[in-house]
Amino acid sequence: MIWVSWRQHRGQAIACLAVLAALAVYAILLGTSMRTAFGHDALTACLARSQGTACPAAIQAFTNRFGSEVNIAFWSVVLIVPGLIGVLVGGSLIARELEYGTWRLAWSQTVPRARWLAVKLALVTGGLIVLGAAMTGVITWYRAPMDRLTGHLQHNIYDFEGLVLTAYILSAFGFAVLAGLLLRRSIPAMVAAFIPWLAIRLVVEFVFRDHFLAPLTTTVNCTQVCGEGIGFVPQATGRIGDLVLSINGNVVTYQPADRFWTFQFIEAGIFVALTAAALGATIWLLHRRAA
Amino acid sequence: MTQNDTGGNIPALRTDRLGRRYGRVWGLRNCTLEVPAGVIAGLVGPNGAGKTTLLEMIIGLLQPTEGQLSVFGETSHAPMAARLAQVGYVAQDHPLYRDFSVGDMFHLGRAMNPSWDQKLALARTDALDIPLKRKVKSLSGGQRAQVSLTMALAKRAPLLVLDEPVSSLDPVARLEFMREVMAAAAGTGLTVIIASHVVSELERFCDWLIVLTGGHVQLAGPADNLIAAHRLLTVPRATTDAELPGLPVHRTDSDRHSSVLVRADPGRRAVQERPGWQADPVGFEQLVMAYLQRPSKSAARDDTAQAAARPGPNTKAVTR
Numbered sequence: 001m002i003w004v005s006w007r008q009h010r011g012q013a014i015a016c017l018a019v020l021a022a023l024a025v026y027a028i029l030l031g032t033s034m035r036t037a038f039g040h041d042a043l044t045a046c047l048a049r050s051q052g053t054a055c056p057a058a059i060q061a062f063t064n065r066f067g068s069e070v071n072i073a074f075w076s077v078v079l080i081v082p083g084l085i086g087v088l089v090g091g092s093l094i095a096r097e098l099e100y101g102t103w104r105l106a107w108s109q110t111v112p113r114a115r116w117l118a119v120k121l122a123l124v125t126g127g128l129i130v131l132g133a134a135m136t137g138v139i140t141w142y143r144a145p146m147d148r149l150t151g152h153l154q155h156n157i158y159d160f161e162g163l164v165l166t167a168y169i170l171s172a173f174g175f176a177v178l179a180g181l182l183l184r185r186s187i188p189a190m191v192a193a194f195i196p197w198l199a200i201r202l203v204v205e206f207v208f209r210d211h212f213l214a215p216l217t218t219t220v221n222c223t224q225v226c227g228e229g230i231g232f233v234p235q236a237t238g239r240i241g242d243l244v245l246s247i248n249g250n251v252v253t254y255q256p257a258d259r260f261w262t263f264q265f266i267e268a269g270i271f272v273a274l275t276a277a278a279l280g281a282t283i284w285l286l287h288r289r290a291a
Numbered sequence: 292m293t294q295n296d297t298g299g300n301i302p303a304l305r306t307d308r309l310g311r312r313y314g315r316v317w318g319l320r321n322c323t324l325e326v327p328a329g330v331i332a333g334l335v336g337p338n339g340a341g342k343t344t345l346l347e348m349i350i351g352l353l354q355p356t357e358g359q360l361s362v363f364g365e366t367s368h369a370p371m372a373a374r375l376a377q378v379g380y381v382a383q384d385h386p387l388y389r390d391f392s393v394g395d396m397f398h399l400g401r402a403m404n405p406s407w408d409q410k411l412a413l414a415r416t417d418a419l420d421i422p423l424k425r426k427v428k429s430l431s432g433g434q435r436a437q438v439s440l441t442m443a444l445a446k447r448a449p450l451l452v453l454d455e456p457v458s459s460l461d462p463v464a465r466l467e468f469m470r471e472v473m474a475a476a477a478g479t480g481l482t483v484i485i486a487s488h489v490v491s492e493l494e495r496f497c498d499w500l501i502v503l504t505g506g507h508v509q510l511a512g513p514a515d516n517l518i519a520a521h522r523l524l525t526v527p528r529a530t531t532d533a534e535l536p537g538l539p540v541h542r543t544d545s546d547r548h549s550s551v552l553v554r555a556d557p558g559r560r561a562v563q564e565r566p567g568w569q570a571d572p573v574g575f576e577q578l579v580m581a582y583l584q585r586p587s588k589s590a591a592r593d594d595t596a597q598a599a600a601r602p603g604p605n606t607k608a609v610t611r
Contacts (some may be wrong), residue, residue: 001402001403002402003398003399003402004399004402004403007391007395007398007399008388011390100386100389101382101383101384101386102386102387102388103386104352104380104382104383104386105382105386105387105388105439105442107352108350108351108352108375108378108380108382109375109399109400109403109404109446110372110375110376110403110404110405110406110446111372111375111403111404112370112371112372112375113371114371116403
C-alpha cells in the first residue's frame with residue numbers, strides 16, 4: 001500500500017519539491033545579501049545597546065532596502081500558497097478515483113478501502129508536514145535579520161514562521177479530501193475547499209488572532225514618533241517585537257513578543273482540529289457509504 | 292482460500308431476498324439466487340435492471356439494504372478483507388490508472404493482494420504481447436480489457452465477476468476477451484458471473500443464466516434446463532392464456548395466430564400437439580428476449596424457476 005500511495009502521488013511530491021527548491025533559491029539569494037547588509041550596518045550592536053533607538057538612520061536604510069521585498073513579495077503569495085498546495089494535493093485524492101472509475105479497481109482489491117484510505121492519508125499528511133516544516137525553515141532562516149528589527153508577532157511575519165504555515169496546508173488538504181468525496185470531481189472539490197479555507201484563514205487572522213490572549217496595556221511617553229506597524233523600530237512600547245494593537249493617547253494596547261509560541265500553538269491547534277474534523281468525516285462517510 | 296476448498300457444497304453465490312435501495316428507489320429487490328461453484332453464469336438485463344447493483348454487492352462495494360448474501364460462505368457481515376479475497380472483479384470500462392505502466396499495475400496488484408500470482412500475470416501479458424513498460428493510456432481498448440482481466444485473474448479469487456466486459460470492445464477484441472475468460476475458467480474451476488447486453492455472446496459461453504429486469508429476478512438456472520422447460524407455441528389467436536399448456540411468458544398476436552413462449556408447468560398438462568397448434572423448441576436468445584420484454588412485476592419466483600435452479604455444478608453445458 002505504501003508503494004501504491006507513493007506511485008500515485010509521486011508527481012505531486014516532485015512538484016512540491018520544485019516549489020520548495022524555487023523558494024530556497026530565492027531565499028538564499030535574498031537572505032545572504034540581507035545578512036551582509038545587516039553586519040555592514042552594525043545593526044546587531046545597535047539593537048543590543050538600545051532596542052534600536054540609537055541608530056534610526058541605519059534601521060531606516062535597511063528596511064527601505066529590504067522591507068518591500070520581504071513583505072510584499074511574500075504577503076501576497078504566502079497567504080494563498082499553503083491553501084493552493086493543500087487543495088491541489090487533497091482535491092484529487094478521492095475525487096480522481098471517483099472521476100475515472102478507478103475506485104472500482106482500488107476498492108475491489110483484497111486491501112479494504114478503510115485501510116487504503118488510512119495509509120494514503122497518513123503518508124500524504126506526513127509528506128505535507130515535511131513540506132510545511134521545510135518551507136517554514138527556509139523562510140525563517142532567510143528572514144532572520146529582518147525579524148530582529150520587527151519580531152515574529154507582526155501580521156504577515158507570524159503567518160509563515162513557527163507552526164501555522166504547516167497547519168494551513170493541512171487544513172486546506174483536509175477540506176479538499178472531504179470535498180472530493182462529496183462532489184466526486186477534482187476541480188470543483190479544489191475550488192469548494194479553497195473558498196472556505198481562505199475565509200476561515202482570514203477570519204482567524206483578522207478577527208481572533210489579536211485576542212487569543214487578553215492584550216496588555218502600558219502607558220508611554222511618546223517623545224519620539226509613536227505609531228503602529230512594522231515600520232516602527234522599536235514598537236510604541238519601547239521594545240522590539242511587541243505587536244501594538246492600538247494607541248490611545250499615552251495608552252498602548254499590545255501583545256507582548258514572548259507570546260509568539262503560545263499564539264502559534266493556539267492557531268495551529270485551530271487548523272489542525274479543522275483538519276482532523278474534515279478527515280474524520282471523510283473516513284466515516286467512506287465507511288458508511290459502502291460498508 | 293483457494294478454489295479447492297470450495298469445491299464441496301458451498302455455492303459460489305447465494306442471495307436471499309437481497310435488496311438495495313437508493314434513497315426512495317429500489318435498485319434491486321427480493322433477489323433470491325444460487326449460483327453453484329464452477330459455472331459460467333450470464334447475467335442479462337436492460338440498463339437500470341439492477342445488474343451493477345447486484346454485482347457491486349457481491350464484491351462488497353455496496354452494502355445490502357435488506358436480505359442476505361454470501362460468496363463462498365462469506366456473508367456481507369464477514370470482515371471486508373475476507374470478502375474481498377473471494378472475488379476478482381473487472382468493472383465496466385476496465386478502469387486502470389492511466390499514468391501507470393502495465394508493470395506498475397501488477398505492482399499495485401501484488402501490493403494490495405496477499406494471494407497475487409505474479410507469474411500468471413507475467414505469463415498472460417507475455418502471451419498477449421503486451422509490454423510491461425507500456426503506459427496504460429497508450430494501450431488499445433482490447434489490451435486494457437486484457438490487463439484488467441489479468442489483474443482480476445492474478446488475484447486468484449475463486450469467483451470472477453465481469454461487468455459488461457466486452458461492450459466497449461470491437462468484435463475481434465470481444466472474441467479474444469471471452470476466449471481468455473473461458474480458458475482461465477476451464478483450467479482452474481473458476482466460477483464466473485458475466486453481466487452483458489450481448490446475448491449472443493452469452494449463449495456461446497454461459498451454462499447458467501440469470502435474467503434481471505426492473506430490480507427483480509425473472510429467470511435463473513442452468514441454461515440447458517431453462518431452454519428445455521420452454522416451448523414456442525403457435526396457436527389460433529382466440530386461444531386464451533388459461534387454455535395454454537404452461538405459463539405464458541411472452542405473447543405476440545398476429546392476424547390469425549398468436550405466438551406464445553410458454554414455460555412447462557407441472558400444474559398444467561404437458562406441452563403437446565393439438566390440431567392447429569405447433570410447438571417448437573426455443574433458442575437461448577429467444578428465451579432471454581421473451582423474459583426481457585416481460586413486465587418486471589411478474590417476476591418468476593415460482594416453483595418452476597426454483598426447481599430449475601437446483602441441479603448441481605456437474606450440469607456444466609457443452610457450449611464451451
